[in-house]
Amino acid sequence: MDYTINRGVIRKQVSQIYTDIESIKTLGNGTIEHAMEVGNIQGRINNLTILGLISDEEHNALFQRLMKAQKGGKHNVRYTAERTDTVPCSF
Numbered sequence: 617m618d619y620t621i622n623r624g625v626i627r628k629q630v631s632q633i634y635t636d637i638e639s640i641k642t643l644g645n646g647t648i649e650h651a652m653e654v655g656n657i658q659g660r661i662n663n664l665t666i667l668g669l670i671s672d673e674e675h676n677a678l679f680q681r682l683m684k685a686q687k688g689g690k691h692n693v694r695y696t697a698e699r700t701d702t703v704p705c706s707f
Contacts, residue, residue: 621669626664629664630664630670633657633661633678634678636657637657637678637682640654640685654682654686658682661678
């Protein structure tokens with residue numbers, strides 16, 4: 617099959633990912649919404665990379681921006697002590 621790739625659409629998708637990365641800073645770290653949005657963004661980045669639509673450099677830049685945004689978000693974790701207890705598993 618012969619596919620035509622519209623680079624303008626790819627650039628628009630990458631631009632939207634950058635916008636979404638900036639918007640996750642408003643979500644509280646540790647919330648389900650934050651986790652779901654980060655997972656969604658990671659999946660979109662991976663899909664573009666796997667399909668060969670963005671370069672490895674662009675992939676790395678997007679992930680670095682995502683990791684930086686996660687560190688800069690407002691924290692919503694009330695208790696952060698490390699847990700060492702275990703829970704029995706039935707299987």
